[in-house]
Amino acid sequence: MTSTVPPRPATREEIAVLARNAGLDLPPEIFEELVQAYGNIEPMLMRLRRSRDRADEPAHVFDPRKFMPETA
């Protein structure tokens, strides 16, 4: 299994960078809420990074027919 992210919790500085990349310029008290929330979801994200066949497709496969105009 390859992983692009080390299996350790992000630091506050790393979370701040992620927040900035998301366009979030947060006051200190709201940043604290984000740090707490990210601590809860980060283990989920790490568990999702499993070895898969390269050809495994995600669930949202594109269907071009959906964009055809309705015909009378």
Add this chain to the structure above:
Amino acid sequence: MTALKAAVHQQAREGADLCDLGIAELGQLMREGSISPVDVTTACLDRIARLDGSLNSFITVTAEAALAQARTAEAELAAGTDRGPFHGIPYALKDNVDTAGILSSSHSKIFADRMPQESATVARKLEAAGGILIGKTATFEFAIGGPSFDLPWPPARNPWNRDYLPGGSSSGSGAAVGARFVPGAIGTDTGGSVRWPAAMCGITGLKPTYGRISRRGVHPNTYSLDHCGPMTRTAADCAAMLGACAGHDPLDPGSIDEPVPDYLAALTGSIKGLKIGLVRHWYEEEATEEVIAAVDASVEVLRGLGASVEVLTLDPLRDYVDAKTTISIAELFSVHEADIRTRPQDFGKLLRSRVMVGGLVRAEDYVQAMRWRTELCTRMMAAFSRYDLLVTAGWMAPADPAIPDGVDFFKKRQLATMPFSLAGLPALALPCGFSATGLPLSLQIAGRPFDEATVLCAGDAYQQATEWHLAKPDLD
């Protein structure tokens, strides 16, 4: 019909509280001419005025418009115009469902004054079926952030005990139906938001197949997981309400063009020969002892009705929860990104945390969650080659106390609702017992895609054999 049901019906004929009657019973009495839609609407409005002050289930009550609709329905029925089983039936809509000219706030300061110009498709369909809109119900903020005590309106309370929460996010819809304010309401369900409040309020709630009911005009939570669903007191009433609002809508990209069967006709009362897979490990590992005992006892009822039941093992709940939560928060951020960047202080604290953190999910994480969704769904669908239905717990515990910051969204028990959300399958939550503290417990029945008929048939058969759904909270 059980003796208790017959007694309820007889009481209604003799002028007992009309609010105790369900959709089927009201419809029958209206067509007999014993009661009128105006009588029923007036009874609902009176009960709401008398009791909702301590339950907070409604954000808006549309009394005048409801009475006008009721008078129209009364005249139509008297003239022999019958629009079907939902004609003349009062109902409520969750406040994330757009209603033209009526506040549609999603229970948020962000939309505190929002008056849409158009109604959602589901609202239009229920109106066209002759339903009478009584009002708009409380929700977790934008159908995910809650239970919150820092919003413009207070959170709804549980009709079985006002010191407890009614679940969510369709909290007001669950409380309003449980409190006998309306016989039916529409909720929305992304990870369990119809089934959780149904379970906590002692009512019956159906999350239909993804694409079965249009979400056009319903504020998005997670595009690829959002559903609308009926919340009523019985499976039979869910069938009536689903029939009134299901169907293809080309204006909803997720809507699927499948025929809508006659769900009421599917309620044969028999489940003899049905093959049921019991996903016991999900609740055995997570639920309270009372829930385990109640669900196991319900399985024996189903077995006694002639279904064959086998225990099967699916993927661990945590796998579904990880995939669902990752997909959900990433999509949620895309819905709210403009507001969360410019006015984060206008969100309730709980929603703000859930939205902000979605912005930190990387594209790789989202795609991995969607690939994981493919794997999990494929394995679950394989189970339906052996079974007609899957059964498990509706919720893992009775209701939580109504304490600010008392429920941590990310640290809750693993949710048995989420696998069927991720797979887009129809799933019904229905009452199956009570805790020692007098709070409802719930069973969950799921079926193949677009096979709501079999799910509802099994739920109805269970309710013909049991009386949990007839219990009524004492609010007076």
